[in-house]
Amino acid sequence: MSTLEIKNLHVSVETEDGEKEILRGVDLTINSGEVHAIMGPNGSGKSTLAYSIAGHPKYQITEGEVLLDGEDILELSVDERARAGLFLAMQYPVEVPGVSVANFLRTAKTAVDGEAPKLRTWVKDVNAALERVTLDPSFAQRSVNEGFSGGEKKRHEIAQLELLNPKFAVLDETDSGLDIDALRVVSDGVNRYTAQGDRGVLLITHYTRILNYIKPDYVHVFVAGRLAESGGQELAEQLEAEGYDKYVKAAAAL
Ligand SMILES: Nc1ncnc2c1ncn2[C@@H]1O[C@H](COP(=O)(O)OP(=O)(O)OP(=O)(O)O)[C@@H](O)[C@H]1O
Numbered sequence: 001m002s003t004l005e006i007k008n009l010h011v012s013v014e015t016e017d018g019e020k021e022i023l024r025g026v027d028l029t030i031n032s033g034e035v036h037a038i039m040g041p042n043g044s045g046k047s048t049l050a051y052s053i054a055g056h057p058k059y060q061i062t063e064g065e066v067l068l069d070g071e072d073i074l075e076l077s078v079d080e081r082a083r084a085g086l087f088l089a090m091q092y093p094v095e096v097p098g099v100s101v102a103n104f105l106r107t108a109k110t111a112v113d114g115e116a117p118k119l120r121t122w123v124k125d126v127n128a129a130l131e132r133v134t135l136d137p138s139f140a141q142r143s144v145n146e147g148f149s150g151g152e153k154k155r156h157e158i159a160q161l162e163l164l165n166p167k168f169a170v171l172d173e174t175d176s177g178l179d180i181d182a183l184r185v186v187s188d189g190v191n192r193y194t195a196q197g198d199r200g201v202l203l204i205t206h207y208t209r210i211l212n213y214i215k216p217d218y219v220h221v222f223v224a225g226r227l228a229e230s231g232g233q234e235l236a237e238q239l240e241a242e243g244y245d246k247y248v249k250a251a252a253a254l
């Protein structure tokens with residue numbers, strides 16, 4: 001069993017007007033086997049949380065801890081965090097011209113496992129992973145995300161998730177921009193991953209629609225840089241009906 005603990009996390013970014021605090025004391029514990037959904041208004045800091053866990057250099061941790069099985073991962077480089085078992089599917093996946101999907105995936109797998117996957121089985125594994133997310137095998141030879149449609153980028157992230165098979169996956173709006181069929185394909189991929197039983201997911205989303213396919217154990221409301229409320233699936237339904245208004249007002253009154 002593994003645990004990802006976020007304790008009193010404060011994060012700032014450097015802006016033209018000086019330091020700006022975005023995360024203002026995030027507390028969240030994810031155990032393996034659990035799916036946590038985070039919902040919150042635009043600009044509340046959800047992606048900042050995802051990037052901070054993954055180790056993006058733009059985000060300065062000013063206070064707090066992120067522990068993976070008790071080890072402080074904030075001391076680790078991005079690579080070391082991936083090797084420790086963390087994975088981030090970005091809201092806006094970056095294009096990497098000149099690097100093919102096949103090479104990218106192999107390099108990532110080698111970095112995570114500490115040894116290169118066997119070439120013969122690897123090609124098969126990659127093609128199977130692409131096929132499961134309904135991407136044509138020809139995508140393996142294309143530059144990473146270059147010219148991919150929004151939905152193709154998201155499906156490629158799920159192929160990565162399945163091939164790298166991390167302990168914990170942070171999925172930042174992996175459902176945005178997907179058509180109805182792609183939403184199902186992506187959800188099926190996440191469900192295959194969680195069906196292993198000992199994996200943890202932090203699923204950032206704006207839409208309750210994906211929560212019909214991926215059943216969260218916990219739903220959290222994220223407002224103004226911290227968690228405002230936690231509950232079960234019923235909380236997502238309440239948000240869908242009532243919006244974030246009450247939480248935004250309560251946060252502003254603090
Ligand atoms: N370099 C920066 N300079 C100034 N503000 C920044 C910078 N980086 C992030 N921010 C601000 O931090 C806040 C949180 O951004 P973040 O992307 O984490 O929000 P989000 O909750 O993911 O929103 P969305 O739902 O739209 O994806 C936003 O107001 C954003 O403008």
Ligand SMILES: [Mg+2]
Nearest residue numbers: 046047048091
């Ligand atoms: Mg975001």
